[in-house]
Amino acid sequence: MRRAVLVVAAAVAAALVTPTASADATVRFATFNASLNRATEGELLADLSTPDDEQAQQVAEVLQRVRPDVVLLNEFDHAEGAVDAFRTNYLARSQHGADPIDYPYAYTAPVNTGVPSGMDLDNDGQVGGPGDAHGFGEFPGQYGMVVLSQYPIGPARTFQQFRWADLPGARLPDDPATPEPADWFTPEELAQVRLSSKSHWDLPIDVGGRTVHFLVSHPTPPAFDGPEKRNVLRNQDEIRFWADYVTPGRGDHVYDDQGVRGGLEPGARFVIAGDQNSDPLDGDSNGARQLLRAPRVIDPRPGSAGAVEASVTQGGANADHRGNPWFDTGDFDDESPGNIRVDYVLPSAPLVPLRSGVFWPTAAEELSRLNDASDHHLVWVDVRV
Structure with missing residues (x-):
């Protein structure tokens, strides 16, 4: 039975990864x-300054x-010059x-990882180190983001x-x-503790006007x-931020780094993307359900x-998972949590998802040599705008 599933899955995967025929429409x-x-700090920039880094x-x-x-x-250290070098x-x-690929536009910005808070946020009796940073990190910008x-x-x-x-809540x-x-943080700490472990960005992409x-x-x-489950709870609330942001009437509490308040304008087109570190059914946090159930969000699966x-x-924890392995995006420790779905690209209506896929070649495919590039796999969705 499993062999039959693999054969059918391979046929479907071949269809999914076919490049879009009409680039103007999608x-x-x-x-x-x-x-x-x-x-x-500085190690990634040094690696990218030559064309020889294997990863x-x-x-x-x-x-x-x-x-x-x-x-x-995700997990692209924030350092001046690193994006251009890549x-x-x-x-x-x-x-x-x-074939080479050109991205004339790029966006990156500072993140909370490694930024000292000056407080004992992990309650170990000492101030300093990655556990007391605004987001866990050995130096500012570690595990950053680039678009x-x-x-x-x-x-x-x-x-x-x-x-x-x-x-709220x-x-x-x-x-x-x-x-x-709810007293892990002192009142003085709560006045400064940030929600985002890295950052949340709303980037308007201009697609033909x-x-x-x-x-x-x-x-x-x-x-x-x-x-205390500090990371479990933070993960769920970081995910909830976007669910509130795109839901009319639930984003009034939101304010950005420039002090502008309010969520996304009702009816605006959006795509939510990122490593959410959350599977809807398996693993330590099922907070991703908040996004999948948000208004107008489409799951292209x-x-x-x-x-x-x-x-x-690989077996291990995978044998006990409730979720369909077809949707897995992360290849993690076989004992816990196993392979789960943690990476998402979720368009909104009226965008029309045409096809989607996860770049995870089977062992028999020549491109399987790229499976070791990361413990995550790229997720893509073609949408008609």
Whole structure:
């Protein structure tokens, strides 16, 4: 039975990854946690300053093979010059025979990871280190974000400094050693603790005179917690931010880094994208359901034969999952959480999704050599704008 599933999945996958026939009528949006993060500040820029970094070559080849028009790269360390170096030394050069790809427009900005808070946010009795940063990181900008586009990017709204406590009904962590509820953070800390572990960006993409808001983020993994469940709760509220933002009447509390208040204009076209670190059914946080149930959000349900094959051959936690492995995007530890769906590209009505896929080649395919570029796989959706 599993063999039959693999054969059918492979046939469907072959149809899904066929390039769009009418480029004028469609736009391919994508997200890819490329794992282009490094252990020390400046290391990524040094790696990208020559065309010889093997992982960057693989990431570039994935982009050259899938050829998205607009793509979010998660876990791309924020450093001046790094984006240009990646475009020049990797994307503009053929990787393993693939055609180079040009992205004339790019957006990146500071993120919360590694930014010192000056407070003891992890309650270990000491101030400093990645656990006390506004977002977990060894240095400012680690695990940053980049958007590359073949269409102009308008003025961004960023929400890096939005406070967690300002989200109505925020799921704030609780110190189990005290009787008071939701008291992991002191009142002084709550006045400064930020919601976004990296940032949330609303990027207006100009597609032939029509605006599509590319709503991108990268919530914290719901792991590495104590009993207070700080990361699990933060992950769910980071995801909820976009659900509130796109729902008329629920985004009035939102304010951006320029002090402008309010959510997305009703009826505006949008695409939500990013590594949400959340599977609807499996893993430690099911917060992604908040996005999948938001008004006008369409789930194109992208998948791959490679994910089905990996679920069967790797076994472990995958055997107990409730979700269909066809939709998996992350290839994680086999014991926990296993392979799950954590990366999403979710267009809104009236955008029309035409086809979608996850770039996860089966072991028999020549391009399976690119499966090691990252522990995540690129997700793409073609939409008619």
